[in-house]
Amino acid sequence: MKTTLIAFVCLLGTAPLAAEAEPAHTPILEKYAIEAKAADPSFSGFSGERGKSLFFSEPATGKPDTPSCTSCHTKNPKEPGRTRAGKEIGPMALSVKSDRYNDSQETEKWFGRNCDSVLGRPCTPIEKGDFITFMASQ
Amino acid sequence: MSATDFRQTVEDGDRTVLVWDWGVRVFHWSLVLCVGVCACTGFLAAPNWLNFHLAAGIAIAALVVFRLVWGWTGSEYARFSSSAVKASALRQHFSDIVRGRRIRHLGHNQAGALMFYALLAVLILLIISGVMALGGAVKQGPLAFALSFAAGRTAREIHELLLFGLLALIAAHWAGVAFESWRLRENLVRAMFTGRKSDGAASSQPPASARPAEAATIVLGIAAIAVPGVIALSQVPAKGVPTEPLHSAYLKECGDCHFAYPPSLAAIATWKAVMDGLADHFGENASLDPARAASIRDWLTANASERWDARAANMLRRVNAADPQRITATPGWTRVHEDIPDSVFKSKAVGAKGACKACHRDAETARFDPQGIAIPKEAQP
Numbered sequence: 476m477k478t479t480l481i482a483f484v485c486l487l488g489t490a491p492l493a494a495e496a497e498p499a500h501t502p503i504l505e506k507y508a509i510e511a512k513a514a515d516p517s518f519s520g521f522s523g524e525r526g527k528s529l530f531f532s533e534p535a536t537g538k539p540d541t542p543s544c545t546s547c548h549t550k551n552p553k554e555p556g557r558t559r560a561g562k563e564i565g566p567m568a569l570s571v572k573s574d575r576y577n578d579s580q581e582t583e584k585w586f587g588r589n590c591d592s593v594l595g596r597p598c599t600p601i602e603k604g605d606f607i608t609f610m611a612s613q
Numbered sequence: 614m615s616a617t618d619f620r621q622t623v624e625d626g627d628r629t630v631l632v633w634d635w636g637v638r639v640f641h642w643s644l645v646l647c648v649g650v651c652a653c654t655g656f657l658a659a660p661n662w663l664n665f666h667l668a669a670g671i672a673i674a675a676l677v678v679f680r681l682v683w684g685w686t687g688s689e690y691a692r693f694s695s696s697a698v699k700a701s702a703l704r705q706h707f708s709d710i711v712r713g714r715r716i717r718h719l720g721h722n723q724a725g726a727l728m729f730y731a732l733l734a735v736l737i738l739l740i741i742s743g744v745m746a747l748g749g750a751v752k753q754g755p756l757a758f759a760l761s762f763a764a765g766r767t768a769r770e771i772h773e774l775l776l777f778g779l780l781a782l783i784a785a786h787w788a789g790v791a792f793e794s795w796r797l798r799e800n801l802v803r804a805m806f807t808g809r810k811s812d813g814a815a816s817s818q819p820p821a822s823a824r825p826a827e828a829a830t831i832v833l834g835i836a837a838i839a840v841p842g843v844i845a846l847s848q849v850p851a852k853g854v855p856t857e858p859l860h861s862a863y864l865k866e867c868g869d870c871h872f873a874y875p876p877s878l879a880a881i882a883t884w885k886a887v888m889d890g891l892a893d894h895f896g897e898n899a900s901l902d903p904a905r906a907a908s909i910r911d912w913l914t915a916n917a918s919e920r921w922d923a924r925a926a927n928m929l930r931r932v933n934a935a936d937p938q939r940i941t942a943t944p945g946w947t948r949v950h951e952d953i954p955d956s957v958f959k960s961k962a963v964g965a966k967g968a969c970k971a972c973h974r975d976a977e978t979a980r981f982d983p984q985g986i987a988i989p990k991e992a993q994p
Contacts, residue, residue, distance in 0.1 A: 540896040559897070560871030561964025561971070584901075591898035 499577035500569065500607055506579065507607075510600035518601065526609025529602055537595040544593055552613045568613035576607050630812035632719050634688040634823055638808055640680050644736075647672045648783075652776065660983035667747070674740045677733065678839075679832055686828035689820030690720030698726045710796070717797055719810055725793075728786050735779045742772040751983065752854050752924055755846035762853070762927045853922025855979055860912040862905055870899070872970050875979035876916035877926040879940050884913035886938045895938070925981040941966040953988070960992035 504521065511518040531550070535542035540559060547564060548556035553571045556564035565572045576582050582603075590598035598606075633641075650669035654662045684693040706723035709716050721729055748756025749765015760768075794801045804810045850856065855877045864873050876884065888910035891899045901909070918926040928945035936942035941950075950966075958966045969976035971992070975985040 538893070538896045538898070557964060558870045559895070559965065561968035562869075562871050588898040588900060591892075592896075 498569075498611070499573075500575070500611060503576050503579050503582055504604055504607055507600040507604035511604060514600060521601070521604035521608040523605070523609040523612045525601075526605035526607070529606055530609060534594050537591060537593040541589075541592045544589070546593075552610060567610050569611045570613060575610065582607075628812050629809040630719065631688075631808050632690045632810045633805055633808040634691055635808070636679070636683045636687050636823065636825075636828070637691045638805060640676055640683065641805055644673065644676050647676065648779070652780070655776065659986075661986040663751070663983040670740065670743050673736060675836075677736050677740065678835055679828075680733065682828050682831045682835075683823075686824045686831070688823040691823070692821065696721045696726035696729055698723055698730065703727065715797055717799070719812070722793070724789055728782065728789060732779070732782055732786070735775055735782060739772060739775045739779065742768045742775060746772050748851075750924060752851035752980065753847070753982065755843045757851035758846065758849035759852065762922050762924065851923075853926070855916065855921055855923065855926075857916075859977075860909060863909045863912060866901055866905065866909065870897075871965075872968055872976065874940060874967075874969070875977070876913045877918050877921040877923055877979045878929050879918055879943075880930055880932050881914050881917040881919055882932050883937055883940065884910065884917055888913065890938065923979060925979055954994050956994050957988060957992045960989075962989035962992040 508518070508521070511521075530544045530548075530552070533543040541547065547558055548567055552568040553566050555566050558564055565575075567575065569575050586598050586603050586606075590596065590602075647669045651666055651673065654666035654669065658665070683691050689695055703723040718725070720726075744754055744756055745760060745768035746765050747754040748758075749760035749762055749767075750769050751757075751765070752762075790801045793799070799810065855875065859868075859873055859875065863876075867873050879887075887894070888906060891901055891906065900906075918930040920926075928949065929940060929943050931944050933939065933942040933944060940946060957963055958968075963971040969981075972988050973981050973985055974987060975982055
């Protein structure tokens, strides 16, 4: 009984460590990594640098009012953005808004909408993973 | 009959007598002030001044009630009995004027008495039509539970016509005062301040004195019934104004990007067009999971402006055929926002025409009360 209790207390103590070891956006990145590997067997991991250049690029191949991610999210991922309808968008940087990229459905919904609005096509799994990797480093 | 009510003093070598008692004078000049406030706030001020208009209107109602009571309980010349109008006497009065016969009157002459009743009647009609307009068209006040928007709009038009009638009567009143002051060489305006007139025409009968205690009792008795009654009626939910909370999926999916417009702000046709065109939603992809979209679409069309009688629902119901999805393109929206410069909508504090909540504090309730309008200071030109 006593040993179980000690073991339990020890487990409790390590719980926060375990949470720190795996950030909430990891499952989504893992999912995109599997998809990326399936699409391109030579895939060797996501790059924050590529994500950064995607975020700041101005493809202008989507809808005319949204030529770039920065049209709404601003050039500073730590700052709140603004939708064209005037509503504030929470910052994209994980350091400022910790609940980003932890809900697969929500993340997919926004990539689905915004990649179409900005690029005029769906984003690839590599682009999505790069984007999140960049935002996680911000 | 006490002698103090019929004091005679020597002034400029002339004997004067108290004609307009304090009740009449306070009533008269308070009324001037309140009618001025009402006319200015009604015609010139921005809609968010409505509370000033209402306060002055309530004050006018209280003054009129007091004056009606004072017509029985005031002193001699405050009484209806001393201002009785008879057709024959009225004809006589005008024939006296035409023939140059200068007959003085201490209280109202026949034309003055007629004016007194006409003003009171128009004021009473203004109060009634005002409360009806407030209830039907603004969905506020004691009649909001009973009146339709259409009835309120009609009452509002009558209210406006009556004000023109009142202004015409006021102009005639000034003309009459000026003419009589000149004709009888007597300053009638000063008499309404001091209450006194020279007593050349005083009757031998001692005038009736005021009964202020009786007046106070009656006025307080009326107030004891009317004030709680009006407050209680004003608490009854307004007719046709939505009160249900917003659909939770709608609030989340639509409210993430823009103000979650209450469904009563747009017509069924608008909501259908919006929900069927989410892949290109005002130039962006806003597509939704089909099941979720269907549930939101059903809720929006079931609660669209056609179902409600609220002010905003009525004003925004007509769709702009050239831009059927945009609430801010409806003729109603355009009309009420035409005086607001584009710079306000583009300012950082507002952001876009569709950001209702930036200026309408109660936008989420879909009430859009005039009192809830406040353009952010930073956005003002």
